[in-house]
Amino acid sequence: MQRPRSLQGRLLALVLGVVAAVWAVTAALTWLDVRHELDELLDSHLAQAAALLVVQQAGEIEDDAPAINAPSLHRYAPKVAFQVFHEGRLAMRSSNAPAQPMLALTGGAATGLRTVELAGKTWRVFAAHGRERDTQVFVGEQVESRDDILWAVLRSGLTPMLLALPLLALAAWWAVRQGVAPLRALSRTLAQRQPQALQPVAVDGAPAEMAPMVDALNGLFGRIGELMAAERRFTADAAHELRTPIAAIRAQAQVALASADDAERRHALSATLQGCDRATRLVEQLLTLSRLESGSAPALAALDAVAVVRQVVAESAGLALGKRQTLALEAPAAVSVSAEATLLAVLVRNLVDNAIRYSPEGASVSVAMLPTAGGAELTVEDSGPGMSAADIEQLGERFFRVIGSGQSGSGLGWSIARRIASVLGAQVSVSRSASLGGLAVTVRLAQS
């Protein structure tokens, strides 16, 4: 698993990155601006110096006088140089100026600013000439010196900023840490929590941004709490529901043990067996239900529902015959539905078993599996006592059982049927059977 990046680190990096970027842009803009101003100023100085030389030289230079080497008067002077040519001959130059003209003396006299390479150095040169064009003046300055000024200006501006950067980083680190403190508090609270503790979490001073997360978390806790309560209730109900068949088994076994009468003992022993069957059925139902509730959604596939229903009806025939009931199946050769075969069989079995169990001796139970416009419809009808509207409302609640039915059911069959229907995406409806007068349960299955 990839190690998650720290939010604190990310915030810190972002803040510092943005600050550094802003500084860099500021420095670049300053650089450009200062260079422009500096060039303007120094270029104007060059131009002025050249003008002075031109004015000064007018008419004073002897044609054959030797070139004057002006003294270097200041230690900065080497950075600046000038040359005066009269009629193509060097008349005057500063001590650091070369003998060759700084700009080539082409046919016409040169004027204006140029940047040239001289002896490995870059010079900014201003060329000017006298009115008669016999005097050519060059005033040059090393570009390096301009860069020095530029650097100095930038240095003075940037140095405090660079020095401040670590301090700024420290301050940003502290601020970010303070900012994410509620998050740390939340994680501490959660880490220290007992698994059973499901009360809502509260973080003091939590910012508005954290509210959705805390709300979602508390919502989750609430749902888990409800789920756990439901599970506990279910376990308790299941245990209680098992107590009755066990009590019956015990009572009947004790009766059989104590009985001197053969018929009475046989009756008690057969009742003991019935009790065992009932407890077994109850346990199976509980397991089915718990598997259904904890399992993931099954893969639905196209299958022939008639084959499944026919199999279940055949298996249930024994139970119906035992109660002298008529059990009939109405179905075409095949009906294709989208379902899962095992679950569909459990669903049908629960419905058919319920119809048989809750109908009296000699009743009719009819099962139909017919295709409809949007899929297929399974109907299980009986001629039993049916149910009141209020009882129909309560159907499917765990352990709800129609009172006075004289049947030793647990009411779990319904819960299972309903749960499977929802897993299969089928709709279940319960009504009074029009043809048989008892209960009619209809399950609408989706077409494959």
Added chain:
Amino acid sequence: MRVLLAEDDPLLGDGLRTGLRQLGFLVDWVRDGMAAESELRAHPYAAAVLDLGLPLKDGMDLLASIRRAGITLPVLVLTARDALPDRIRGLDVGADDYVVKPVDMNELAARLRALVRRAHGQAQDCLTAQDVVLDPAARSVLQAGVPVPLSAREFDLLHTLLLNTGRVLSREQLEQHLYSWGQEVESNAVEVHVHHLRRKLGSALIQTVRGVGYVVTREQPRA
């Protein structure tokens, strides 16, 4: 001893009824709360065994309503609910004992006998009058230390009279204690049983109060 059993589960009800009968009880079995209430109002049961999860009328409601109606018979609640709050509520509403399923038949019978005994103000297991000692648990009767064999009806009649020592019981009252439903009551059954008891235990024990009924006194009346 005639008891009412209210239990909606067919297998358990059947087992309890037969089991209690084997232990000498007369058992009437009802399967819902309404039937239980009307039976308790109609007949003088010695005790009732009540399941709480009854159809039509919940066991707790039934208990509360018979107590309001002034029916004081001992009630043993037999239930699958064993949570402490359930027990407390059951006892508070008026149950005399609270037993969680499954229960041993002998224990159930013993608890019922104890409840009945206490309801009649008796602290000892055995009921005594004059030189006769009746042991409800062993269903035996001793007179001056000698066992006296009695039929089941004779024993039940004597048991009822001894439980109500000093109180006169009418023939109808005794019949109701002696017969559960569906049992044919011969017209002069009580007289016949009293006659047999007098023959076996002597005529001094059971007195006839003419026009009212029969009574057992603790001490032999002076002639």
